[in-house]
Amino acid sequence: MDQHTVNTIVTSVKQDNKGHWHTLENSPFYAEGGGQPADRGSIGSHDVLDVQIENGEVWHLLSEGLSTGTPVAVRIDEDVRRDHSIQHTAQHLLTAILEDRHGIRTLSFGIGEEDSSIEIETAAMDWTQIEALEQEIQQLIFDNHPVHVYEIPDEKVDRPRLRKATNRTGMIRIVEIEGIDYNACGGTHVEMTGQLGMIQVTSLKKVRGNIRLTYVAGNRALKATQRAREALRTIHHTFSTTNETVAARVIEEHTIRLEREKEIKTLEERIAKAKVKAVLQEDNYVALHVGRTEAETLTTAIIERIAATGRIAVGANYSAQKLFVMHDGTHDIAVGTFLRAALQEMQIGRGGGNHKQAQARFTSVSELERGMEEIVRRLQEGGLPC
Ligand SMILES: [Zn+2]
Structure with a gap:
């Protein structure tokens, strides 16, 4: 059995309009929180639909109810866990570099099923800046910085170094990316920055006077590149263009279309008159x-x-x-x-x-x-x- 499969028992069950929620004696599941979605996986032969934490207890949503005391084999979907860890660690890097090198704070973040986003405290950002940022981050990925995750008592926490102040007491979970980031964080992470592969910014949007930056990392970045290439190939095939000529050609086609539309309007006006x-x-x-x-x-x-x-x-x-x-x-x-x-x-x-x-x-x-x-x-x- 691998490290993400455990044998445990169902300790309590409750029901609501979403389905049947279960607690386990020992849960390896990461519950939704801190901007990161819940793990996926199974309990026995049932898919886990959601995982939420409530008063310190981890509740697992299934479509059917199991009895309290039932022994179950619990498995985490490692690909999904890995993907979430990659997107989340990528957020640490983006936030750290934007703040430490560019003086731009991260206000919030969220990891989605398709892409993830951070809202950053700046009124404007252009794609030239994004390309430079991606280059900086790529270097940190190439340099393969270790990511350390450890728990220390709150009095041992180097508070001035913390990326964001925490009011937690007792044992504090620290996530430290060597030379880059020191963070109190409960999410899941990769072990080395090299495992992120690549971080690609996919969109920039103005929100509430700030910028929402959307990104993909790891396999998501590879897939985004493949999709973009496929779209581009269709255009190349249709217009006989290359990467070098496509922008000029599309603008030219668009200009022609606008002129045609003008001509059509003039003709329509004549016909209308008649x-x-x-x-x-x-x-x-x-x-x-x-x-x-x-x-x-x-x-x-x-x-x-x-x-x-x-x-x-x-x-x-x-x-x-x-x-x-x-x-x-x-x-x-x-x-x-x-x-x-x-x-x-x-x-x-x-x-x-x-x-x-x-x-x-x-x-x-x-x-x-x-x-x-x-x-x-x-x-x-x-x-x-x-
Ligand atoms: Zn984290």
Whole structure:
């Protein structure tokens, strides 16, 4: 049996809406706490779903209840434990280097299932700084500093050296990364910094005037690199680019797209003008425009123009399965309320809007047509003021 499997017995059981919680005579499990998630593993043949500490007792969540006194073989998922230890020790390094070399304090941290983050007390940080930071940390990984974990009585603790003051008394668990960090910490850690492999910052976000830095370490960093490479390969394959040319090419494609969109808008405006002209030749108060194949933006452009003439404009777009109702604001009818109420009565589509414009979406073209005919009929017969 390896070091993470123990034979023990169930000492108590309780139940809540999450499931069945058990205490063990001897638990090797790390309970969630200090920014680190709980261990995974099994008790007997049951997966451990969560581990929480309550009044000093470690409670293990299972989907089924075991009886008190049951002997059980308890196993910890070592890969998950190792991964959490790596992400957590990586946080020690990030926090230590940011504080000692850059004067930036860590305010909080959390280890997630995908990535981990620290909130740091600085208003701004850019990717050039991040690259330099990653380089500094990589050197500490290459130098393979030992990580010592030991317990000493509180009076022996070198308090001024502590990364963060502690008000714990009795025996204090110290985690010391030689030459880098001296910390009172109850989490799990690697034995040497070389075991971290690599730390990669994945995002920077402004929060509460500070920066939230997200990172991955160890195998997570390797996987992140592999995913990024795969994404890049798809782009290279599509655009025949290389790492050196891809940025320029993507910007170029984006510029072309913006220009095309501008051209399309100009063309749509021309088409709209022509179509509006046709609609306005009929002396109708409620003007209907049906766009069977055109883009949604063209349909709305057309009915905006119709509405500007003082008519109540109804537009149907078949590709988006949407209906639009609009006027210029001079009419008494609140089309948003009208449309929502009418659709509710017909029990098709969903929509609403404000006083002068509204839209609805349907689940099929036939529903759209039914809605359109009924809306137009109601608007025409609705005793609207002319
Ligand atoms: Zn720690």
